[in-house]
Amino acid sequence: MGKREDIRADLTERLLQAAIDEICANGLKGLRARDITARAKCALGTIYKCYTDLDDLIMHVNSHTLHALHTHLSSVAKKWPNPHDRMVALAKGYAGFAQSHQPQWAAIFDHELPVDRDIPDWHHEDQARLLKIIAEALGEIYPNAQRDRLIERAKTIFSAAHGVIAFALQQRFSGVDQDQLDMELEALARMVTAVQP
Amino acid sequence: MGKREDIRADLTERLLQAAIDEICANGLKGLRARDITARAKCALGTIYKCYTDLDDLIMHVNSHTLHALHTHLSSVAKKWPNPHDRMVALAKGYAGFAQSHQPQWAAIFDHELPVDRDIPDWHHEDQARLLKIIAEALGEIYPNAQRDRLIERAKTIFSAAHGVIAFALQQRFSGVDQDQLDMELEALARMVTAVQP
DNA sequence: TGTACATCAGTGAACGCGCGTTCACTGATGTAC
DNA sequence: TGTACATCAGTGAACGCGCGTTCACTGATGTAC
Numbered sequence: 001m002g003k004r005e006d007i008r009a010d011l012t013e014r015l016l017q018a019a020i021d022e023i024c025a026n027g028l029k030g031l032r033a034r035d036i037t038a039r040a041k042c043a044l045g046t047i048y049k050c051y052t053d054l055d056d057l058i059m060h061v062n063s064h065t066l067h068a069l070h071t072h073l074s075s076v077a078k079k080w081p082n083p084h085d086r087m088v089a090l091a092k093g094y095a096g097f098a099q100s101h102q103p104q105w106a107a108i109f110d111h112e113l114p115v116d117r118d119i120p121d122w123h124h125e126d127q128a129r130l131l132k133i134i135a136e137a138l139g140e141i142y143p144n145a146q147r148d149r150l151i152e153r154a155k156t157i158f159s160a161a162h163g164v165i166a167f168a169l170q171q172r173f174s175g176v177d178q179d180q181l182d183m184e185l186e187a188l189a190r191m192v193t194a195v196q197p
Numbered sequence: 198m199g200k201r202e203d204i205r206a207d208l209t210e211r212l213l214q215a216a217i218d219e220i221c222a223n224g225l226k227g228l229r230a231r232d233i234t235a236r237a238k239c240a241l242g243t244i245y246k247c248y249t250d251l252d253d254l255i256m257h258v259n260s261h262t263l264h265a266l267h268t269h270l271s272s273v274a275k276k277w278p279n280p281h282d283r284m285v286a287l288a289k290g291y292a293g294f295a296q297s298h299q300p301q302w303a304a305i306f307d308h309e310l311p312v313d314r315d316i317p318d319w320h321h322e323d324q325a326r327l328l329k330i331i332a333e334a335l336g337e338i339y340p341n342a343q344r345d346r347l348i349e350r351a352k353t354i355f356s357a358a359h360g361v362i363a364f365a366l367q368q369r370f371s372g373v374d375q376d377q378l379d380m381e382l383e384a385l386a387r388m389v390t391a392v393q394p
Numbered sequence: 395t396g397t398a399c400a401t402c403a404g405t406g407a408a409c410g411c412g413c414g415t416t417c418a419c420t421g422a423t424g425t426a427c
Numbered sequence: 428t429g430t431a432c433a434t435c436a437g438t439g440a441a442c443g444c445g446c447g448t449t450c451a452c453t454g455a456t457g458t459a460c
Contacts, residue, residue, distance in 0.1 A: 003423065003424090004422095007436080008437095032412085032414090033414060033415085034413075034414095037439095044414090044439060045417085045437070045438060046437060047414095048415070048416080112226070112369075127370065127371045128371065152373055152377055152381065153381070153384075155364070155371055155372055156361055156373050156384070156385060159363070159364040159365070160385060163358070163359045163363065164353055164357050167352070167356040168356070172316070173306065173324065173356075174324045174328060174352055174355075175352055175356050187353070191388050191391065192388050200455095200457090201403070201455095201457085204404085204456095205403080208404085229445085230446075230448085231446075239404075240404060240405040241405080241448085242405060242406065242448085242450085243404060243405075245448070246403070
């Protein structure tokens with residue numbers, strides 16, 4: 001009987017969820033170990049039984065968010081057979097996700113690991129899967145392009161859209177108005193997938 | 198005779214330069230009041246005589262960087278009479294500046310003021326001046342467009358290019374390869390300024 | 395120009411707080427017979 | 428099933444460190460006569 005393992009698994013899960021909730025409530029910057037364990041109703045030390053440290057826990061939260069984003073965008077992509085329209089829908093879908101999950105979404109990009117520690121493989125894979133959705137649409141638009149070029153172009157388009165969305169959502173820097181965001185994203189997506197040599 | 202004022206002005210300037218140098222050396226995250234005053238060869242408390250606090254000093258550093266960026270991009274713009282080519286040159290020029298001033302450039306976007314404090318007007322103006330350079334080129338490409346629409350589109354293009362450059366420079370997220378950055382920026386700038394209804 | 399006094403700038407030791415991480419403890423879970 | 432013992436999970440008070448900010452002090456600058 002694995003009662004101890006069950007407890008551990010339950011604790012691990014509760015801590016993850018508590019961390020997510022705390023980030024939603026106070027943002028990554030306002031995340032404190034004590035708040036997480038208070039919310040998860042366990043002792044402070046438990047974090048270090050279930051995770052290496054706070055950074056490790058945050059990485060898991062971010063992975064969780066990336067999975068949710070991937071699920072969201074996959075389902076959006078499925079609805080649009082035309083690759084041009086699909087790109088527009090993906091851009092808007094990304095904006096919608098970012099908007100409705102703002103603090104978690106921001107955490108993905110704001111969290112910085114200590115320099116001596118490197119990003120786990122599964123995190124890179126999460127990102128690669130996202131890019132694949134875009135690359136696939138591009139492949140349909142440019143059937144003769146090389147696979148590597150498509151991936152590279154997908155990165156460009158993703159980061160461009162991300163830039164537009166990030167500046168629009170965090171008022172801080174002069175991004176586009178929020179109510180013009182969808183319109184501008186549509187324009188961007190259309191321009192960027194107009195056929196060319 | 199304003200000897201006291203001279204000393205104060207000198208100190209203020211030295212602190213600014215020391216802060217810039219420290220950011221270059223250790224990044225915004227590694228910026229510490231003690232390191233700044235050590236480099237400026239004055240006492241710790243002096244920061245609070247010349248600036249409200251560390252955040253205020255950082256805002257001044259960022260303003261300094263934005264001015265340098267504006268100067269750089271203005272001179273780039275002057276060299277290209279054709280607005281399409283100018284947009285390409287601006288994108289590459291921005292990437293070049295970001296690359297050669299990475300820590301200072303990153304500081305502009307990484308620095309977060311406490312929520313209760315708002316961004317001074319001069320900081321917004323610095324940003325607006327940057328956008329104007331882009332809007333001007335757009336105005337030549339789309340002579341019939343409204344001024345407001347041009348500004349909005351300039352914001353979109355700026356944040357898109359910024360996204361591409363930011364992801365490419367900070368390896369962290371899957372941005373385009375650094376040696377393909379210029380090529381991708383050129384493609385982006387051309388696509389985004391292709392004539393359309 | 396010289397002297398006496400007032401002001402106030404720069405100084406840096408000390409304060410204070412936040413907060414991640416540790417570790418000696420204790421009691422529930424698992425094991426042996 | 429019951430009892431005695433060993434293990435080891437979760438606990439949370441305490442540690443330790445980093446670091447922004449303050450403030451009583453002192454000596455140079457400015458002022459009055």
